[in-house]
Amino acid sequence: MKVLELFEEIDTQRAKGLSANLDRYKGEPVILRINSPGGSVTAGMLMADAVQRHGRVTAEIVGLAASMATVVSSAAKETRMASTGLFMIHNPWMATEGDARQLRKEAEALEKFGASLVTYYVNKTRKTRPEIQQLMDAETWFDAVQAKESRFVDSIFQAADARAAIRWKARFPGISARLQKGPQKTPDQLARQYMALPAGPTRQEFFQRHKTTLFSLLSK
């Protein structure tokens, strides 16, 4: 099971990264851990589309899922939430400047984005569009129990598990970067890569980094 993380503000760069990773793990089940205050609407839509397109993503909200992060979690096949987590939905918002025509254009675009977000929530919760719109207009915060009752999440897991996930990340900070780089290579692939390297510090460094895997080949 591949584990990806969305532990920051949503922006275009991160959306592209997540989309590329999900394409790489096509057909495989993926857990997407979320602790994000949201961010860019367009980037969030890109993430949500990638999650939906993948089709085998389980979203795990381990802290906060707010604004666009909730659209991403709602696009997942299954959504789980830590018992102490928080979930918030609201209308998209933007700061802009320009003449009357430009402002009207921006407002229309924002309304269209808002309608798309509602669709994600409606598909997830089976609530009506007006019901969802009302929750968004009021900027509604949910604890885990209420998020489940409102069907934004499918199940709740104990916060201790979420804390363990965060501690695990803190103990092994490299794991996130490794996941960003793509799937792990097989021992054979690593051995071939090692043999192809010229003798020298690069090869030694490669060996040090992958010695456990390379030794496992020798012991076969």
Next chain:
Amino acid sequence: MNTRFITTAELARQAECSVAKVINHITEGLLVPAGRAGAAQNAAFIFDERDLPDLLKTLSGESGAPAGRSRQSRDVDTVRHKAQAFLRATTEVQP
């Protein structure tokens, strides 16, 4: 924007009154929280720190007018501040 939010217990400490009094004022519509998490009776409430002078006046009885107002998050930092306050508030209501 650098909006800060305070919890019910933090407001009660500032007003030198009980948490129950703050909750009663919310129930009576005299205090309007900036947000609440969940619909349960012990739901976590938060208040915008900018409303603090008015909130304190209402709690002390100096003013009979409702104080505080619901505030929408307009940026990621405000969302973060609200979430932090909600998490502190959740800790307060859980023994």
